[in-house]
Amino acid sequence: MRNLLIGGNGFIGSNLAIYLARRGEEVTVYHRASSSLENLASIPFHSEVGEIGDEARLNQCIAQSDVVFNLAACTSPLPRDEAQRQAINVDGAQRIARLARKRGVRLVHVSSIAAVGSPGRGQVADETLPFNRQHDPYGSSKYQADQLVLQEVSQGANIVIACPGNVVGGHAMKPTQKNNFVAISQGRMKLYPPGGVCLADVDDLVNGLYLCGQKGRSGQRYLLGGHNVLFKDYFEEIARATGGKAPQIPLPGFLLPVMGWGVEVVFGALGRVPPVNRDTGDVVSRKMYYTSQKACTELGYTIGDWREAIRKASRTAMGTPAR
Numbered sequence: 001m002r003n004l005l006i007g008g009n010g011f012i013g014s015n016l017a018i019y020l021a022r023r024g025e026e027v028t029v030y031h032r033a034s035s036s037l038e039n040l041a042s043i044p045f046h047s048e049v050g051e052i053g054d055e056a057r058l059n060q061c062i063a064q065s066d067v068v069f070n071l072a073a074c075t076s077p078l079p080r081d082e083a084q085r086q087a088i089n090v091d092g093a094q095r096i097a098r099l100a101r102k103r104g105v106r107l108v109h110v111s112s113i114a115a116v117g118s119p120g121r122g123q124v125a126d127e128t129l130p131f132n133r134q135h136d137p138y139g140s141s142k143y144q145a146d147q148l149v150l151q152e153v154s155q156g157a158n159i160v161i162a163c164p165g166n167v168v169g170g171h172a173m174k175p176t177q178k179n180n181f182v183a184i185s186q187g188r189m190k191l192y193p194p195g196g197v198c199l200a201d202v203d204d205l206v207n208g209l210y211l212c213g214q215k216g217r218s219g220q221r222y223l224l225g226g227h228n229v230l231f232k233d234y235f236e237e238i239a240r241a242t243g244g245k246a247p248q249i250p251l252p253g254f255l256l257p258v259m260g261w262g263v264e265v266v267f268g269a270l271g272r273v274p275p276v277n278r279d280t281g282d283v284v285s286r287k288m289y290y291t292s293q294k295a296c297t298e299l300g301y302t303i304g305d306w307r308e309a310i311r312k313a314s315r316t317a318m319g320t321p322a323r
Helices: 011-022 055-063 079-103 137-154 175-185 202-215 231-242 253-269 278-284 293-299 306-317
Strands: 002-006 026-031 046-049 067-070 106-110 159-164 166-168 196-201 221-224 227-230
Touching: 002 011, 002 055, 011 026, 011 202, 026 055, 055 079, 067 079, 067 202, 079 106, 079 137, 079 159, 106 137, 106 202, 137 159, 137 278, 159 202, 166 202, 166 306, 175 231, 175 306, 196 202, 196 231, 196 306, 202 221, 202 293, 202 306, 221 293, 227 231, 231 306, 253 278
Parallel strands: 002 026, 002 067, 026 046, 067 106, 106 159, 159 221, 166 196
Antiparallel strands: 196 227
């Protein structure tokens, strides 16, 4: 099977590429000329250089594929990156979906749990939750992309939408996530938010993405999450895995959006992407819990032990890679 991964050199993309290569599948990664391919060093793959806006190049690569995974995303919430969010998350997604339709190629559009919406108090949300995160620049762009992709489905495209949860894993860990592991291992993190998160092991996720490509129903969204875990428990498990000390002081939830806004302003003035923002503050003050029952029932998606996912991630964060 010929698999094209658009944006396949990042955290999720490189883990998916490794998963597919180990299954004996053919992997082609479409990436910018400036992109680092270090995360893919352990596997054989084809490299195709191009931009998300290069329709002719995309069309050529899609035509030579059996399944396309669109993992390209701009996650920055900064106002100065609005044009990039639009170009990659929205216009790029629509372009890829349209080309996949015209070529008759199966597409797995990798969206986000942020495009599903925020659960209400005491709610465990699924794919039917009405979108309610219009204030979130990233989530809104991904939701808009989902709607445009579904329009292509209405015209005959064969597209499945995957919505990953909050992903943790060893290989190619993001610096912001790695910093949390290191800070807890050194006892430097003193505070924790009152909310909770839907924690997905990246190994479970990439298997789920593969299953979306193989078994997913066209026009359907599948939430690929994991266990719903309080941040307090999440950080305590990191402490156990790293031999560190978990934060002991709970943060008041009502202050977190204000604190996030302050960080966003400061980092924005410096021209840097903030590690947190006002939306992050709002999210971590809530129990953002979701169910992946639809994916489990229809695709055979499986969810492993979240503590083992933490242990794998800790080995990478502390300099002993799990892969």
